[in-house]
Amino acid sequence: MSRIEETVDTETASIRTDIRFDIKSSNARKSRYLYELNKAVSALGAAQLQEQHRDDIARLREKLATNERAILAHLNAVNEVAQLMQDAIQYAEADGTYSARQFG
Template sequence: MVDQTQPKDESARAERAADLPAPRSAGHAGLASIISRIEQAVEEETVAMRTDTSFDLRASNARKSRYLYELSRAVKNNGGAELADEQRAAIVRLREKLAKNEAAILAHLSAVNEVATLIQGAIQRAEADGTYSAGEFARR
């Protein structure tokens, strides 16, 4: 008597395996790790720009540039594979954090512009007080 349960067991295993999520590749794990580091760097920068007057913006920009380079390499090495749901969710979270970061950067730039405008106005008023006018030199 031939046991015909073997093919059924194999097909059942194949069906169960098809229902399971695909195993995470090293590329997927690396991409998730990079996205997580970028999220953390952006969050830290956003908070620091709002609270720390001695925040090193240059160092933060260098770190974000390095992470962007790592991200572009990880995406390239992903070989066009589809992103996992968790990676898509991480990218959405990153976009939200980048929007908040952009708002903080724009507020910082606006403040710098306002200070520069105040200094420029003070310089112009100082120059317009007549100290260096042609008429002042003619009287002497």
């Protein structure tokens, strides 16, 4: 649980602050740890794990929700930048005549 929490915390903070953050490798690590957790749940039994680690599970859920919001904000920002670039390219390629898109 602690490795997953640490990975999620690092990813969340890095998405917000580090433009060079490697989200692909972080996501692979996070997936691997969640897979390991799933195997542990299968081995111990969900009821036993939930009983023994109720607070840990609740904290992890909260951290994953925060992580999801950070990822969605990042994706929205990427989409906005991509749209701005697309608009700039279309504007630069325009020959000065009106297009159907400008009237839409």
